[in-house]
Structures are given as structure tokens and as C-alpha cells.
């Protein structure tokens with residue numbers, strides 16, 4: 031038996047408004063830009079392999095996907111992120127020298143967070159038809175109890191949800207690491223969400239969106255890449271002299287030229303240039319994965335994008351770089367509360383020590399086991415830190431209940447392997 035010594039906290043309840051993401055087929059949300067260094071020179075040569083868990087949440091049988099389809103998507107990712115895609119040779123000449131091998135591999139997880147063998151593929155039937163909607167500040171898609179599928183430890187796994195996204199013209203959403211770091215999106219919802227009929231390669235998918243590039247693109251967002259025109263879609267009547275070069279429409283990557291056209295659904299030719307500022311300036315990188323052209327017209331990431339991605343990995347997604355991440359990363363905690371304000375937050379895990387914080391005065395708290403046995407309890411007159419020792423507790427499910435008068439809040443904790 032493995033010694034229990036870690037509690038992983040996956041969610042803190044945040045009330046986030048429901049975004050209407052219906053402007054284009056990619057509904058990635060993002061909050062803020064943080065400037066990053068673009069130099070790759072001080073980074074040692076390395077590559078990583080990210081364990082992936084795919085959650086197929088389906089309501090009707092046509093929303094079910096096969097393991098074969100899942101594997102076809104993993105194959106696409108391993109091609110696109112290593113510049114091994116068969117169509118990379120079609121990159122227009124000016125950009126051929128900028129094609130990047132991102133040095134990122136993907137593999138279906140072979141064990142679950144409890145250390146048990148697993149296929150890395152979860153299928154879950156639901157009655158919920160509005161999975162991308164929110165209930166109590168939680169996106170339904172990402173929680174078992176709301177009709178979705180609860181993430182595996184998002185610090186260590188890339189969670190991909192495949193479902194009917196029920197957002198008009200949105201085929202995928204990728205969560206930016208900055209949105210997790212800022213708390214804008216709970217860690218329990220970290221990952222990418224892909225529309226069922228855009229996931230994988232071939233099978234029953236319809237051309238030209240049958241090559242798995244929606245997922246490649248959304249993982250680009252998950253790794254902190256913006257669209258080529260930045261975080262905001264430039265207005266149609268944008269004048270190049272005003273919009274090109276405006277930081278509002280910049281992707282903060284050095285080697286992708288300014289671009290203000292999305293080319294949504296189009297495959298522009300080699301000379302396409304939406305930012306003609308000076309005669310003879312660079313054409314748009316229309317074949318980049320971070321554009322919105324169909325699957326059969328996007329073939330590459332650039333070296334500049336690679337630099338930005340690795341900076342993000344080293345800043346925000348360090349769990350994906352840690353060889354032993356899964357040893358200390360545990361499943362979920364979920365907080366339920368019939369109120370808009372949290373009483374008690376789990377701040378961080380320690381080895382055998384849970385760091386929590388009460389946010390209101392006069393909070394009673396108690397930790398009890400899955401079978402209802404009280405383990406420890408306390409009272410906080412004033413808001414502040416509470417440390418709870420769990421070093422000698424066996425592996426299993428626990429609950430932390432905070433109470434203040436008639437208000438209460440329960441956080442579900444899973445103590446798992448070391």
C-alpha cells in the first residue's frame with residue numbers, strides 16, 4: 031500500500047460569468063497578456079511528453095467517439111507539434127525556415143491519478159444538453175455532479191473534453207494558462223474542449239475539418255498562444271495603418287507578421303497580406319495553426335511561437351515538465367456552497383499538511399472521512415490561515431466542512447498516493 035501524503039486541490043469555487051463565445055469557431059477565453067522573453071538560447075534542449083486524458087461526454091449516440099478516434103487525434107498532435115505532419119512541406123517559402131519542432135509529445139495516460147492502470151479515455155453519458163453552461167460558477171462539462179466529467183489532476187495531465195459544445199460556431203475552447211494563474215478559470219476546468227465532430231482524424235468527420243487541427247489549435251491556446259491577430263478579433267473595417275502593429279492585435283510573437291484578417295474558413299494563397307504598411311513587407315503567415323483556416327490549410331507553428339510556449343511551460347505549467355508530477359498530484363476537490371462567498375479556501379498542499387484560509391469571521395470547520403467520522407475540528411474567530419495535519423490519514427475521500435451560522439461550505443478532498 032502506498033503511503034498517503036498528499037491532498038490535491040483542484041477546484042476553488044469561482045463565480046465566472048457565462049461568456050458568449052459565438053464570434054468564430056474558436057472560443058478560447060483569455061484575460062491578459064504577460065510579456066515573455068522570446069529567446070530560446072538559454073533553454074537546454076529538451077522535449078516533453080504530456081499525458082492526456084480524454085473525456086467524451088455524450089448525450090446521444092452520435093456524440094460517442096471510439097478509442098480509435100481518440101488515438102487518431104493523439105497521432106495528429108504528435109505530428110503537428112513535432113513538425114512531422116505530412117503537409118509541412120506545403121508551407122509557403124517565406125515561412126519554411128521558421129517551421130518549429132515544438133518538442134512536445136502527447137500520449138494517452140496509462141494510469142489514473144490513483145496509480146491504477148487506465149486507457150486515458152473516459153466515456154460518460156449525460157442528460158445535460160448545455161454542457162458549456164455554468165451552474166453555481168462551475169462549467170458543467172467539467173464536473174461529474176453537473177453532468178460532465180471531472181478532470182484528472184490538471185497540473186499533471188492535459189484534460190481534453192470532447193462533447194457537443196452547444197455554442198454557436200464554436201468548435202473548440204482552449205484555456206490559457208494565465209487564466210488559471212489569475213484564478214479567472216478554476217483549475218478543475220483547465221484543458222481544452224473540442225466539439226465532437228472536430229475531434230480526431232478521418233472516421234466520420236467531414237472535410238475540411240477532419241484532420242484534427244481544431245485540437246492542435248486549442249492546445250496552442252492552452253500553451254499560451256494567441257491567434258495571429260492577438261487576443262481580440264480586429265474589426266472588419268480596421269485600417270492597416272491603425273490596427274497593424276497595435277498591441278491589441280498582436281500575438282506577441284516576433285516571427286509572425288502582423289495580421290488583421292482571420293481568414294475564417296478560407297485558404298488564402300501565398301501572397302495574402304492584410305497588413306500592407308510598407309511596400310514589400312511580409313505576407314501573412316496564413317498557414318499557421320493559430321489561424322482559423324480549415325484543417326487542410328494550416329501546417330505549422332513558428333520558432334517564435336515555440337519560444338512563447340516554452341516560456342509558458344516553465345512559468346505556468348511546470349507540472350507538465352516534472353517527471354514525478356503524478357507522484358504528488360491528486361485528484362479533485364470540489365466545493366459546494368449555497369452562497370456566493372467562500373467561507374474557507376484550500377490554498378495549497380504540503381506534505382501531510384493542508385494550508386487553508388478562512389475568509390469570514392467566526393467560522394467553525396471540521397474535517398471528516400468519507401464514512402462520516404470526524405477527524406479534526408476547529409474554530410476561527412477571525413479570518414486567517416488554518417493548517418490541518420493529515421499525515422497519518424489513510425488514502426481516501428475526505429470532506430472539509432466550514433460553517434458560519436446558517437451558511438456552510440463543503441470541500442471534497444481526495445488524499446491519494448505519494
Ligand SMILES: [Zn+2]
Pocket residue numbers: 056057058247248251257
Ligand atoms: Zn483560437
